[in-house]
Amino acid sequence: MINEKIKNTIRDLIWLADETKTNFVSYADNEIKIRFRKAFQNKEIIIPEIKETAEKTEKKEEVLSQPKKIIKSERVGFIYLISTKTKRYFVNEGAAIKEGDILAVINSMKIEYPIKSPYTGKIKRIFVDNAQPVEYGQTLFEIE
Amino acid sequence: MKEKLFEKILIANRGEIALRIIRTCKDLGIKSIIVHSTADTESFPVKFADSAICIGPEKSMQSYLNIPAIISAAEVSNAEAVHPGYGFLAENSEFVEICKQCNLVFIGPDSTVMNLMGNKSNARDTVKKAGFPVIPGSDKVIETIEEAKSFAKKIGYPIIIKASAGGGGRGMRVVNNETELEVAFNSAKKEAMEAFKNDSIYIEKYFKYAHHIEVQILADKYKNVIHLGERDCSIQRRHQKLLEETPSPFLNDKVRNEICEVAVGIARAVNYENAGTIEFLVDEKKNFYFMEMNTRIQVEHPITEERTGIDIVKWQILISAGYKLPFKQQDIKFIKHSIECRINAEDPDNNFMPNTGKIINCHFPNGIGVRMDSYIYEHYDVPPYYDSLLGKLIVSGYNRREAISRLNRALDEIIITGLKTTIPFHKKIINNIDFIDGNYTTNFITKLLSKGV
Numbered sequence: 001m002i003n004e005k006i007k008n009t010i011r012d013l014i015w016l017a018d019e020t021k022t023n024f025v026s027y028a029d030n031e032i033k034i035r036f037r038k039a040f041q042n043k044e045i046i047i048p049e050i051k052e053t054a055e056k057t058e059k060k061e062e063v064l065s066q067p068k069k070i071i072k073s074e075r076v077g078f079i080y081l082i083s084t085k086t087k088r089y090f091v092n093e094g095a096a097i098k099e100g101d102i103l104a105v106i107n108s109m110k111i112e113y114p115i116k117s118p119y120t121g122k123i124k125r126i127f128v129d130n131a132q133p134v135e136y137g138q139t140l141f142e143i144e
Numbered sequence: 145m146k147e148k149l150f151e152k153i154l155i156a157n158r159g160e161i162a163l164r165i166i167r168t169c170k171d172l173g174i175k176s177i178i179v180h181s182t183a184d185t186e187s188f189p190v191k192f193a194d195s196a197i198c199i200g201p202e203k204s205m206q207s208y209l210n211i212p213a214i215i216s217a218a219e220v221s222n223a224e225a226v227h228p229g230y231g232f233l234a235e236n237s238e239f240v241e242i243c244k245q246c247n248l249v250f251i252g253p254d255s256t257v258m259n260l261m262g263n264k265s266n267a268r269d270t271v272k273k274a275g276f277p278v279i280p281g282s283d284k285v286i287e288t289i290e291e292a293k294s295f296a297k298k299i300g301y302p303i304i305i306k307a308s309a310g311g312g313g314r315g316m317r318v319v320n321n322e323t324e325l326e327v328a329f330n331s332a333k334k335e336a337m338e339a340f341k342n343d344s345i346y347i348e349k350y351f352k353y354a355h356h357i358e359v360q361i362l363a364d365k366y367k368n369v370i371h372l373g374e375r376d377c378s379i380q381r382r383h384q385k386l387l388e389e390t391p392s393p394f395l396n397d398k399v400r401n402e403i404c405e406v407a408v409g410i411a412r413a414v415n416y417e418n419a420g421t422i423e424f425l426v427d428e429k430k431n432f433y434f435m436e437m438n439t440r441i442q443v444e445h446p447i448t449e450e451r452t453g454i455d456i457v458k459w460q461i462l463i464s465a466g467y468k469l470p471f472k473q474q475d476i477k478f479i480k481h482s483i484e485c486r487i488n489a490e491d492p493d494n495n496f497m498p499n500t501g502k503i504i505n506c507h508f509p510n511g512i513g514v515r516m517d518s519y520i521y522e523h524y525d526v527p528p529y530y531d532s533l534l535g536k537l538i539v540s541g542y543n544r545r546e547a548i549s550r551l552n553r554a555l556d557e558i559i560i561t562g563l564k565t566t567i568p569f570h571k572k573i574i575n576n577i578d579f580i581d582g583n584y585t586t587n588f589i590t591k592l593l594s595k596g597v
Contacts, residue, residue: 076199076216108216109246133220135198136213137182 077108157229162189181207225249281348307336313383359407393582447482491564504562509554
């Protein structure tokens with residue numbers, strides 16, 4: 001049963017991440033591929049994340065070389081994809097959005113700055129995780 | 145305060161000084177976090193720091209001077225302290241205050257001392273009141289052109305207009321007579337506003353033939369204040385230092401001791417803490433006057449490090465972390481003679497016009513007594529948005545003659561192509577007979593240039 005297998009694998013990955021105090025683990029075989037990243041609670045582990053994310057974003061940008069509707073971060077801070085009011089994601093991949101919709105908020109020096117979509121369309125991809133630190137110019141969303 | 149060394153330091157600067165600070169962080173086992181603009185993504189500080197955070201676009205106003213972005217970067221990276229380097233936010237007391245409110249240790253003096261000494265006219269008042277000699281000048285900010293005119297008449301021309309918040313020659317104008325005054329006054333104000341977000345200016349008597357001599361201070365949190373000797377920075381072009389040396393060939397031991405003692409006295413009088421530099425103007429008769437205090441690391445600090453063997457950046461960090469200075473004044477040994485040449489991306493044959501672009505070949509000199517503090521490398525594209533300093537060549541020897549020989553050797557070895565630099569001009573300076581004789585004033589470069597070199 002594939003579902004059972006996914007469930008068990010996820011459980012194992014959570015255990016592994018806790019045990020090794022890492023925040024990113026992945027598993028892949030012929031059938032499934034799981035990437036698991038913990039949301040940041042412990043600030044101690046943030047530093048390696050920034051470089052990793054930045055590098056990854058660059059690589060992705062190279063692949064997507066034709067003009068895309070990309071939304072980049074205009075400030076440094078923690079990005080929140082989940083609304084503190086509704087406790088739900090502002091948007092998910094595949095969601096239809098209108099110009100002016102709030103896609104996320106960035107918390108910078110304890111002030112929350114909403115990120116509003118300049119486009120109407122569909123969220124093709126979310127490049128960041130909830131509560132991760134973001135830097136200026138970091139790719140956050142792709143709209144189609 | 146109990147001493148506990150920082151685990152992470154955020155560096156709010158770029159270029160050679162950012163790299164300089166990263167190096168000491170590594171020596172101390174401290175993780176370094178560099179913040180940078182989009183123009184510096186490919187720079188060595190970004191590559192060599194333990195982590196890097198982009199804080200804004202090319203323009204310094206939106207990146208290296210962007211306080212909220214820098215504080216946020218410290219927040220997300222969990223940095224405990226901020227090293228500001230020189231320039232940018234290094235002498236911005238508002239930034240120091242914000243750091244404090246955000247529980248970030250600012251590596252430098254506190255905002256009160258910075259306000260007192262960083263602001264040139266406040267500093268002058270304080271030093272004057274403490275009984276130390278100051279240059280004749282306006283005891284307050286000059287607000288209007290009328291005020292400027294009447295004051296200049298009182299002390300007599302030539303005068304110099306300076307920015308209260310300034311440094312590095314920006315916002316400064318020498319005025320020889322009243323007809324030049326209005327244009328100089330307005331442009332100095334404008335330049336000061338652009339460079340320091342503060343357009344207050346003041347006026348001083350200008351000495352045409354003078355020596356610019358500064359004293360390096362280290363002061364901990366326990367009222368231990370020592371000096372690391374003087375630096376002669378008289379070789380300047382339009383108030384921009386080009387070459388510095390220590391000890392000064394102009395001073396004798398008696399005046400050297402006096403000026404260093406006065407510097408320590410000034411630092412004590414204001415309860416100064418951390419590394420700082422007290423600048424003096426010394427006239428032909430070796431009378432010296434306090435000019436200003438720089439409450440930060442200086443570009444030319446390495447010559448003092450080479451002369452004394454003390455890592456000043458290390459002590460900036462340790463003092464901020466609450467460490468006590470382990471040495472007393474008598475423990476400081478002044479062994480070497482050291483000289484620094486600032487290698488700028490400027491064309492000496494074309495009025496020192498700054499130029500930017502890609503570096504093609506880059507080779508740094510080596511060998512005994514040679515140190516190169518630089519952030520450039522082969523194929524590095526020098527961005528046009530910041531100052532033109534590419535690096536500093538620092539040589540040292542057991543006496544001045546040995547230092548000059550080594551400087552000649554090192555300047556011959558250094559290769560930087562693709563950009564015009566001040567390297568050939570330095571060769572001319574150090575082979576000039578007046579320089580070799582140690583017989584120069586702040587007028588040296590003007591004289592050298594007028595001979596058509």
